[in-house]
Amino acid sequence: xxxxxxxxxxxxxxxxxxxxxxxxxxxxxVAVFTxxxxxxxxxxxxxxxVMSVNSVAEMKDKIDVMxxxxxxxxxxxxxxxxxxxxxxxxxxxxxxxxxxxxxxRVDSAAKEGNKVALISCGWDPGMFSVMRLYSEAILPExxxxxxxxxxxxxxxxDAIRRIDxxxxxxxxxxxxxxxxxxxxxxxxxxxxxxxxxxxxxxxVAADGADRARIENEIKTMPNYFADYDTTVHFIxxxxxxxxxxGIPHGGxxxxxxxxxxxxxxxxxxxxxxxLDSNPEYTSSVIVASAxxxxxxxxxxxxGAKSILDIPPSYLSPKSxxxxxxxxx
Amino acid sequence: xxxxxxxxxxxxxxxxxxxxxxxxxxxxxVAVFTxxxxxxxxxxxxxxxVMSVNSVAEMKDKIDVMxxxxxxxxxxxxxxxxxxxxxxxxxxxxxxxxxxxxxxRVDSAAKEGNKVALISCGWDPGMFSVMRLYSEAILPExxxxxxxxxxxxxxxxDAIRRIDxxxxxxxxxxxxxxxxxxxxxxxxxxxxxxxxxxxxxxxVAADGADRARIENEIKTMPNYFADYDTTVHFIxxxxxxxxxxGIPHGGxxxxxxxxxxxxxxxxxxxxxxxLDSNPEYTSSVIVASAxxxxxxxxxxxxGAKSILDIPPSYLSPKSxxxxxxxxx
Numbered sequence: 001x002x003x004x005x006x007x008x009x010x011x012x013x014x015x016x017x018x019x020x021x022x023x024x025x026x027x028x029x030v031a032v033f034t035x036x037x038x039x040x041x042x043x044x045x046x047x048x049x050v051m052s053v054n055s056v057a058e059m060k061d062k063i064d065v066m067x068x069x070x071x072x073x074x075x076x077x078x079x080x081x082x083x084x085x086x087x088x089x090x091x092x093x094x095x096x097x098x099x100x101x102x103x104x105r106v107d108s109a110a111k112e113g114n115k116v117a118l119i120s121c122g123w124d125p126g127m128f129s130v131m132r133l134y135s136e137a138i139l140p141e142x143x144x145x146x147x148x149x150x151x152x153x154x155x156x157x158d159a160i161r162r163i164d165x166x167x168x169x170x171x172x173x174x175x176x177x178x179x180x181x182x183x184x185x186x187x188x189x190x191x192x193x194x195x196x197x198x199x200x201x202x203x204v205a206a207d208g209a210d211r212a213r214i215e216n217e218i219k220t221m222p223n224y225f226a227d228y229d230t231t232v233h234f235i236x237x238x239x240x241x242x243x244x245x246g247i248p249h250g251g252x253x254x255x256x257x258x259x260x261x262x263x264x265x266x267x268x269x270x271x272x273x274x275l276d277s278n279p280e281y282t283s284s285v286i287v288a289s290a291x292x293x294x295x296x297x298x299x300x301x302x303g304a305k306s307i308l309d310i311p312p313s314y315l316s317p318k319s320x321x322x323x324x325x326x327x328x
Numbered sequence: 329x330x331x332x333x334x335x336x337x338x339x340x341x342x343x344x345x346x347x348x349x350x351x352x353x354x355x356x357x358v359a360v361f362t363x364x365x366x367x368x369x370x371x372x373x374x375x376x377x378v379m380s381v382n383s384v385a386e387m388k389d390k391i392d393v394m395x396x397x398x399x400x401x402x403x404x405x406x407x408x409x410x411x412x413x414x415x416x417x418x419x420x421x422x423x424x425x426x427x428x429x430x431x432x433r434v435d436s437a438a439k440e441g442n443k444v445a446l447i448s449c450g451w452d453p454g455m456f457s458v459m460r461l462y463s464e465a466i467l468p469e470x471x472x473x474x475x476x477x478x479x480x481x482x483x484x485x486d487a488i489r490r491i492d493x494x495x496x497x498x499x500x501x502x503x504x505x506x507x508x509x510x511x512x513x514x515x516x517x518x519x520x521x522x523x524x525x526x527x528x529x530x531x532v533a534a535d536g537a538d539r540a541r542i543e544n545e546i547k548t549m550p551n552y553f554a555d556y557d558t559t560v561h562f563i564x565x566x567x568x569x570x571x572x573x574g575i576p577h578g579g580x581x582x583x584x585x586x587x588x589x590x591x592x593x594x595x596x597x598x599x600x601x602x603l604d605s606n607p608e609y610t611s612s613v614i615v616a617s618a619x620x621x622x623x624x625x626x627x628x629x630x631g632a633k634s635i636l637d638i639p640p641s642y643l644s645p646k647s648x649x650x651x652x653x654x655x656x
Binding site for chain 1: 344348350351372428431458462465467469595600601603604605609611612616634637638641643649651655656
């Protein structure tokens with residue numbers, strides 16, 4: 001019997017979830033919910049109804065796991081608790097500093113509804129968190145480093161677009177190769193913000209705009225760019241479309257630690273991702289995790305969870321015996 | 329209250345476990361069991377008794393988790409079921425093809441004793457298995473590659489030592505850099521045994537031994553070397569001791585997979601280890617996992633488990649709330 005999935009919100013992430021479901025034989029997309037007029041959406045999967053978010057309660061008994069595809073800033077803090085009281089669900093809440101309060105709110109809603117709600121699923125938070133946990137638990141005396149990129153930062157691209165005279169922009173976060181090498185050597189260096197990442201910006205300026213001022217405003221922008229070595233390239237709208245339409249991302253979690261009675265041996269654990277499409281990979285993690293949510297619920301669990309709480313085997317369609325034979 | 333650990337067998341792995349316990353404040357080494365005369369062993373940890381393996385039953389109520397440090401060929405198939413009937417325990421059984429039968433035997437013994445027994449813990453099987461599982465579950469359409477090295481293979485070194493005229497030898501397994509690059513590109517190449525790994529051998533020959541014959545016997549040895557590009561270096565006993573005394577190892581698990589409605593996007597997940605000491609890193613994984621075994625037992629679980637069945641959070645001394653705040 002297949003796992004019945006609902007998608008709540010149909011942007012980049014929702015479309016990624018739809019395509020990932022099509023790669024998993026044990027899953028079935030049952031409905032997509034939207035705030036837009038349902039008839040304005042065209043799905044890729046034949047025969048799946050598009051419904052208004054207002055009629056979600058009607059589907060309470062027809063969906064095993066709801067995948068909530070809203071944004072972390074304003075959507076998920078409201079949507080996830082509301083959905084968790086009615087459905088097993090997953091979100092990708094990624095405002096790291098606010099995870100504890102989000103968890104608490106979702107946990108109480110999910111417990112009220114006797115549902116399982118997996119929050120902050122994806123790659124960071126998500127798979128990177130898993131790797132930080134394993135590597136710290138295995139090598140308790142050591143240092144963990146997370147690097148992001150090369151990839152597009154939506155927030156930084158938006159910040160550039162708000163500058164007067166900028167028509168469009170794309171910003172790449174790039175890890176500094178020499179910093180990666182220093183970390184991989186096991187030397188456990190102390191690294192400043194500037195030493196870890198570069199920022200590269202591709203900007204379409206309005207005709208006659210003062211490019212020197214725009215470049216200066218970008219490079220001195222507090223929080224976003226001032227603490228980084230930033231390069232700015234002015235290009236045409238055509239070039240932006242042609243060369244920078246993708247949403248690649250990735251990154252590295254590296255831990256070096258010591259073992260031995262005299263701490264004489266060094267070990268380096270590294271996990272990296274190189275992603276053509278950030279939203280599609282995030283969706284792929286979420287869809288595998290939907291399987292785990294369905295199983296946890298079948299086990300009788302309820303409340304909020306994170307991927308740190310879930311046995312790896314729960315993400316796979318294979319049985320424990322198959323996993324031991326093929327992958328252990 | 330600390331977790332009380334016993335070590336069953338005191339070779340390289342047992343010593344590694346002893347040093348790893350000293351890095352974990354919530355653990356305490358309670359006793360070491362040996363087949364040798366107990367008075368012949370000198371531990372590094374003060375005040376810990378060395379006992380005969382024959383008196384292990386006496387400690388039944390004084391040890392929370394027994395870490396079994398025997399070899400996979402003949403020790404563990406006998407030791408782990410025997411210990412699992414009396415103690416929560418962990419082994420590092422690494423004969424991949426025989427894992428299902430080992431699991432079945434340990435499972436029935438552990439269930440009889442109402443104990444938890446974690447088998448095949450370490451890095452491969454172990455952390456590499458976890459990564460193979462996660463990456464296959466997340467990217468169901470793709471290819472997984474495991475590379476080992478650069479590192480010392482004990483089995484291959486032993487095979488060389490059995491050749492007539494060889495006094496001592498050390499063999500390194502080395503992943504082929506161009507194969508790693510091809511896999512990382514996302515091209516999903518088909519690779520033969522020869523294309524994936526090189527074998528490099530450092531051999532101390534007896535005075536007057538026929539080096540050409542020794543080199544030929546190594547390079548044509550079925551299973552061990554015949555399918556690989558192998559290089560042989562003859563060196564002195566002093567050089568072997570000076571340059572090749574370590575037990576480094578490591579390796580790579582890489583999966584590339586596709587996403588998108590047209591499978592138009594490629595993603596590469598890579599996990600790698602670079603280890604100064606193979607037994608000490610293996611021990612570090614085992615000791616973190618001992619914490620998980622103690623928790624599973626406290627939860628009321630029993631029977632055989634693998635690391636694939638264990639929530640990552642169970643390996644950490646931190647609480648779920650701390651983990652969410654600091655690592656998620």
